[in-house]
Amino acid sequence: MRATRQGDAVSAALAEVDAFTSAQDLHARLRDMGQAVGLTTVYRHLQVLADRGEVDVLRRDDGETLYRRCTTDNHHHHLVCRHCGRTVEVEGPEIEAWTDRVAAAAGFTDVAHTLEIYGTCTDCAADPG
Amino acid sequence: MRATRQGDAVSAALAEVDAFTSAQDLHARLRDMGQAVGLTTVYRHLQVLADRGEVDVLRRDDGETLYRRCTTDNHHHHLVCRHCGRTVEVEGPEIEAWTDRVAAAAGFTDVAHTLEIYGTCTDCAADPG
DNA sequence: GCCGATAATGAAAACGATTGTCAATCCTCC
DNA sequence: GGAGGATTGACAATCGTTTTCATTATCGGC
Numbered sequence: 001m002r003a004t005r006q007g008d009a010v011s012a013a014l015a016e017v018d019a020f021t022s023a024q025d026l027h028a029r030l031r032d033m034g035q036a037v038g039l040t041t042v043y044r045h046l047q048v049l050a051d052r053g054e055v056d057v058l059r060r061d062d063g064e065t066l067y068r069r070c071t072t073d074n075h076h077h078h079l080v081c082r083h084c085g086r087t088v089e090v091e092g093p094e095i096e097a098w099t100d101r102v103a104a105a106a107g108f109t110d111v112a113h114t115l116e117i118y119g120t121c122t123d124c125a126a127d128p129g
Numbered sequence: 130m131r132a133t134r135q136g137d138a139v140s141a142a143l144a145e146v147d148a149f150t151s152a153q154d155l156h157a158r159l160r161d162m163g164q165a166v167g168l169t170t171v172y173r174h175l176q177v178l179a180d181r182g183e184v185d186v187l188r189r190d191d192g193e194t195l196y197r198r199c200t201t202d203n204h205h206h207h208l209v210c211r212h213c214g215r216t217v218e219v220e221g222p223e224i225e226a227w228t229d230r231v232a233a234a235a236g237f238t239d240v241a242h243t244l245e246i247y248g249t250c251t252d253c254a255a256d257p258g
Numbered sequence: 259g260c261c262g263a264t265a266a267t268g269a270a271a272a273c274g275a276t277t278g279t280c281a282a283t284c285c286t287c288c
Numbered sequence: 289g290g291a292g293g294a295t296t297g298a299c300a301a302t303c304g305t306t307t308t309c310a311t312t313a314t315c316g317g318c
Contacts, residue, residue: 002285002294024275038297043276063192063304064275079235088235092227099246106208106217108248115244117228119237131265131314153304167268172305192275193304 001048009035010045019085020058020066020078058116081121083128090117130177138164139174148214149187149195149207187245210250212257219246 001007013026013033021029027042046067049055058066058078070076070089075096079088095115103111130136142155142162150158156171175196178184187195187207199205199218204225208217224244232240 004285004295006296022275040277040297040299041295044295047277059188059190059192062274063188079232079237081237088237090231090235092231095224095227098221098224099244102219102221103208103246103248106219107251108208108210108217108246109254111246111248113244113246115228115242117232117237117240117242119232119240122236125238133266133314135267151304169268169306170266173266176306191304 005035006037006041007045009033009037010042011049014049014055014067014069017068018087020056020068020080020087021085022060022064022066024064026067077115077117079117079119081124082118083120083124086121086123134164135166135170136174138162138166139171140178143178143184143196143198146197147216149185149197149209149216150214151189151193151195153193155196206244206246208246208248210253211247212249212253215250215252 009030010026013030013035014021017026017029023043023046024039026046027037027039030037030042046055049069050057050067053073054069055067056070056078058068058080060066066085068078068087072089072091074091076089076091077095079090081087092115095113099113100111103109138159139155142159142164143150146155146158152172152175153168155175156166156168159166159171175184178198179186179196182202183198184196185199185207187197187209189195195214197207197216201218201220203220205218205220206224208219210216221244228242229240232238
């Protein structure tokens with residue numbers, strides 16, 4: 001992919017945000033930064049980054065898709081604040097072992113899993129605004 | 130909620146399907162059964178059943194929402210065939226303990242989690258058509 | 259068994275996130 | 289400094305889902 005102002009801007013915006021963020025939110029954030037990028041283009045870059053495994057993808061209950069640049073390349077899960085989106089990455093080898101064991105017991109192959117933990121972070125618990 | 134032909138039909142259709150099923154799929158299934166129910170009505174009943182905890186809800190990667198009448202009322206997870214939707218319910222007390230422990234360590238409160246396991250069931254592995 | 263209040267239905271329109279279209283624009287390599 | 293091909297972005301289209309609202313059906317009271 002070519003280096004473009006828009007691509008760089010999307011990557012930079014992602015790097016600045018710790019929380020899981022939607023495409024629309026990033027679009028607005030870029031506009032506010034004076035780095036306006038078309039919404040379509042934001043979606044496109046997010047898709048490419050997701051395909052490459054450079055961002056993690058999460059789907060909110062209401063259907064909006066959230067993206068986040070994670071710090072580790074290892075398989076991990078997320079502890080996500082349901083108010084502000086702030087996220088802690090967690091690893092749990094015992095979880096992987098458990099899911100593999102359960103799936104094998106049922107005769108399932110080609111196994112993958114999704115696990116996300118939702119809660120209220122300390123900041124949001126202190127300031128429920 | 131009043132007893133209606135449509136409500137009964139939706140519940141009956143759900144009872145007949147083992148797999149996680151979409152609203153649109155149920156709608157078509159009902160029509161084929163000669164028990165046609167408006168799509169809007171199917172959505173409405175599914176929403177009510179989901180709110181009551183009588184059906185479990187799952188979101189597919191493409192955004193479609195899937196529903197399933199589960200056999201246990203206990204908190205459990207799903208081992209879902211990504212080809213046919215056939216589902217095995219699994220419980221994992223150690224998972225609950227782990228997520229609670231991890232969340233507490235990070236200071237998160239009001240914790241919940243989602244965990245689904247996806248794979249290929251024995252039937253679909255035998256007949257990849 | 260009938261009636262009326264009111265809940266349920268469903269066709270069509272609205273909605274919202276996302277994706278496709280396509281002409282204009284921008285990189286990159288020569 | 290082009291030429292050529294990828295990238296952009298305004299707009300329209302898509303698709304699952306929800307809302308609207310006039311019509312229909314249910315059920316408690318008579």
